[in-house]
Amino acid sequence: MLIWQILQKIMLSKNQIKNVSSLSLKKNRDEQRLFVAEGEKLVGDLLPFLVCRSLFVTKEWAMEHSKKTIPEYVVVDGLDEMKKISFLTTPTSVLAVFEQPNLVLNVPTLNNDLILVLDEVQNPGNLGTILRIADWFGITHVICSHTTADVFNPKTVQATMGALARVKVHYVNLLDFFDSYQALKLPIYGTFLDGKNMYKTPLSGVGAIVFGNEGKGISAEIEKFISSRLFIPNYPADLKTSESLNVAVATAIVCAEFRRN
Amino acid sequence: MLIWQILQKIMLSKNQIKNVSSLSLKKNRDEQRLFVAEGEKLVGDLLPFLVCRSLFVTKEWAMEHSKKTIPEYVVVDGLDEMKKISFLTTPTSVLAVFEQPNLVLNVPTLNNDLILVLDEVQNPGNLGTILRIADWFGITHVICSHTTADVFNPKTVQATMGALARVKVHYVNLLDFFDSYQALKLPIYGTFLDGKNMYKTPLSGVGAIVFGNEGKGISAEIEKFISSRLFIPNYPADLKTSESLNVAVATAIVCAEFRRN
Numbered sequence: 061m062l063i064w065q066i067l068q069k070i071m072l073s074k075n076q077i078k079n080v081s082s083l084s085l086k087k088n089r090d091e092q093r094l095f096v097a098e099g100e101k102l103v104g105d106l107l108p109f110l111v112c113r114s115l116f117v118t119k120e121w122a123m124e125h126s127k128k129t130i131p132e133y134v135v136v137d138g139l140d141e142m143k144k145i146s147f148l149t150t151p152t153s154v155l156a157v158f159e160q161p162n163l164v165l166n167v168p169t170l171n172n173d174l175i176l177v178l179d180e181v182q183n184p185g186n187l188g189t190i191l192r193i194a195d196w197f198g199i200t201h202v203i204c205s206h207t208t209a210d211v212f213n214p215k216t217v218q219a220t221m222g223a224l225a226r227v228k229v230h231y232v233n234l235l236d237f238f239d240s241y242q243a244l245k246l247p248i249y250g251t252f253l254d255g256k257n258m259y260k261t262p263l264s265g266v267g268a269i270v271f272g273n274e275g276k277g278i279s280a281e282i283e284k285f286i287s288s289r290l291f292i293p294n295y296p297a298d299l300k301t302s303e304s305l306n307v308a309v310a311t312a313i314v315c316a317e318f319r320r321n
Numbered sequence: 322m323l324i325w326q327i328l329q330k331i332m333l334s335k336n337q338i339k340n341v342s343s344l345s346l347k348k349n350r351d352e353q354r355l356f357v358a359e360g361e362k363l364v365g366d367l368l369p370f371l372v373c374r375s376l377f378v379t380k381e382w383a384m385e386h387s388k389k390t391i392p393e394y395v396v397v398d399g400l401d402e403m404k405k406i407s408f409l410t411t412p413t414s415v416l417a418v419f420e421q422p423n424l425v426l427n428v429p430t431l432n433n434d435l436i437l438v439l440d441e442v443q444n445p446g447n448l449g450t451i452l453r454i455a456d457w458f459g460i461t462h463v464i465c466s467h468t469t470a471d472v473f474n475p476k477t478v479q480a481t482m483g484a485l486a487r488v489k490v491h492y493v494n495l496l497d498f499f500d501s502y503q504a505l506k507l508p509i510y511g512t513f514l515d516g517k518n519m520y521k522t523p524l525s526g527v528g529a530i531v532f533g534n535e536g537k538g539i540s541a542e543i544e545k546f547i548s549s550r551l552f553i554p555n556y557p558a559d560l561k562t563s564e565s566l567n568v569a570v571a572t573a574i575v576c577a578e579f580r581r582n
Contacts, residue, residue: 185446189567196566198556221564259581295459295580303482305457305573306450312570313577319556320520 070137072116072144080114080145080157086210093160095212097224099152105222106158114157118142121153132157147214160212165203165230167240174199174266174318177248179234179282180207180273181307187211188219189308190271195223197315202227203268205234238285241268248287250278251310255291258314263321269314271307290314331398333377333405341377341406341418347471354421356473358485359409364417366483375418379403382414393418408475421473426464426491428501435460435527435579438509440495440543441468441534442568448472449480450569451532456484458576463488464529466495499546502529509548511539512571516552519575524582530575532568551575 082088083096094113097103100121106112107128114132117125122135136142142151176194181187187209194202209216211229220227241248247267251258270286272278278286292305292313305313343349344357355374358364361382367373368389375393378386383396397403403412437455442448448470455463470477472490481488502509508528512519531547533539539547553566553574566574 189570192564192567193570196553196555196564198560223564292457292577293580294457299459303453303457303484306453308567308570309450309454309573312566312573316553316574316577319554 070119070135070141072134072136072141076114076116076134077144080116080155083157084147084214086213089160089210089212094157095160095217096147096155096157096214097217098146098148098155098214099218100154102218102220102222103154103156106156106225109225110161111159112156113159116142116145116155118153148218161228163228163230165201165232167237168244170201170241171244171246172266173201174264175201175203175268176311176315177234177237177268177270177282178202178204178208179270179278180205180276181271182207182209182274183307184209184213184215185219186274186306186308187213188216188221188223190311191216191220191223191227191229193308193312193315194227195220197319199315200226200228202229203234203237204229204231206231234282238282242285248285249290249314250283250286250288251292251314252277252289253291253304255289257293258290258317259293261288261290263318265318265321269311269318271311274307277304331380331396331402333395333397333402337375337377337395338405341375341416344418345408345475347474350421350471350473355418356421356478357408357416357418357475358478359407359416359475360413360479361415363479363481363483364415367417367419367486370486371422372420373417374420377403377406377416379414409479422489424489424491426462426493428498429505431462431502432505432507433527434462435525436462436464436529437572437576438495438498438529438531438543439463439465439469440531440539441466441537442532443468443470443535444568445470445474445476446480447535447567447569448474449477449482449484451572452477452481452484452488452490454569454573454576455488456481458580460576461487461489463490464495464498465490465492467492495543499543503546509546510551510575511544511547511549512553512575513538513550514552514565516550518554519551519578520554522549522551524579526579526582530572530579532572535568538565 089095097106112130115128115130116134118138119135139151247264250270270278350356358367373391376391377395379399380396400412508525511531531539
């Protein structure tokens with residue numbers, strides 16, 4: 061049996077607070093290849109799939125749960141102490157520091173998959189919701205432009221609700237990606253206000269669906285790769301609208317329709 | 322021609338700041354029957370439909386736009402000054418105080434409509450997104466329990482993207498509401514993880530669709546009014562999941578499917 065390296069503490073040290081807090085910045089997350097997840101359910105969902113470097117729990121939580129074999133397992137006095145490292149408005153009884161998974165993207169292996177491509181989705185909450193949708197609809201690979209929000213942003217992590225355990229998120233140069241992806245001869249879909257009624261368009265079980273920026277939509281340089289322009293019909297259809305749907309909402313409706321087919 | 326009652330100012334008065342800031346609290350919004358909307362597009366979308374009590378604009382905006390016939394039209398020095406009254410992290414060049422519309426709910430007149438019913442949707446952003454979805458799909462009436470987030474919460478208002486101009490939001494005692502609504506003999510739908518595949522269930526163009534709380538779902542006392550329990554199939558279908566979809570995402574997928582039929 062392993063000897064648990066358990067460090068029991070009541071007060072967090074200045075270093076512990078500094079280390080966790082530093083992960084609010086993308087620069088530090090990238091350098092250390094770490095990220096923070098909070099909440100009993102979320103952390104519980106991720107623990108079996110990711111390497112946990114540090115686990116901070118309240119005394120109350122520790123008394124009700126078995127001890128974990130984590131390099132740094134810290135029991136803190138309570139939620140007031142937890143507040144010093146939490147990124148949430150209301151801290152929870154569990155905070156974990158995980159290693160970012162090492163993913164390798166091999167484009168030719170995507171030839172049997174339905175994938176999502178995000179072209180500068182900026183809002184961390186939208187990104188998290190999109191990953192949760194991908195998870196629900198069995199979409200494993202989400203390809204993001206470097207200008208898309210960071211999946212390890214605390215707000216995104218919290219919005220994923222554990223989808224991070226299953227969905228693989230790759231950051232790439234989208235122009236290079238599509239150059240390789242085009243060789244697979246699969247359809248590349250995108251949603252546009254002037255696209256074709258989604259319900260009257262053949263939707264394939266394999267291929268890529270592109271979603272664009274919250275304000276600008278899909279960029280001109282990516283638009284030229286799109287082979288099928290889709291529109292989510294509003295209702296009644298003859299009511300012309302200048303409005304659009306939130307990008308996560310559009311993702312949900314489009315993914316549901318692809319999977320229904 | 323009307324004489325414009327225009328008060329030109331550079332600095333906001335303490336009273337102006339106090340009055341606008343007080344509207345961050347529901348209690349004050351309810352008492353004064355006012356709410357705040359920010360941003361050029363959102364305010365522009367609402368102005369033709371709602372009574373505007375005060376309009377605060379930056380000098381730059383005022384120079385580029387015609388003056389408005391608003392009781393209190395205030396030109397402020399710039400975004401730094403705007404920051405004193407803005408509820409946003411990044412203030413915009415336009416902030417408006419609107420009167421809350423006076424709505425009367427007449428249940429028997431709903432007999433030709435598809436309506437949404439929200440049973441304790443707590444997150445203001447989710448509520449705003451749901452109203453935007455209702456607007457897209459031509460759903461005019463959204464009935465909310467008193468425990469649902471306040472539609473005039475600044476976060477909700479911002480998330481509606483102008484849907485407030487068209488969608489009517491009613492706060493009611495849901496038990497009383499369903500007592501009357503049942504007399505219309507229309508279907509009442511709800512989504513449940515143990516419901517029936519939505520794509521294999523007849524969906525009517527009239528009736529009510531109920532969505533529940535983010536954590537607890539539809540409450541037991543409301544569940545008994547549901548005549549058709551729906552499930553949004555995940556993919557692949559044989560993969561059992563303990564996860565659920567975000568309530569706004571579920572609303573989007575369900576409304577799209579109702580309108581497709």
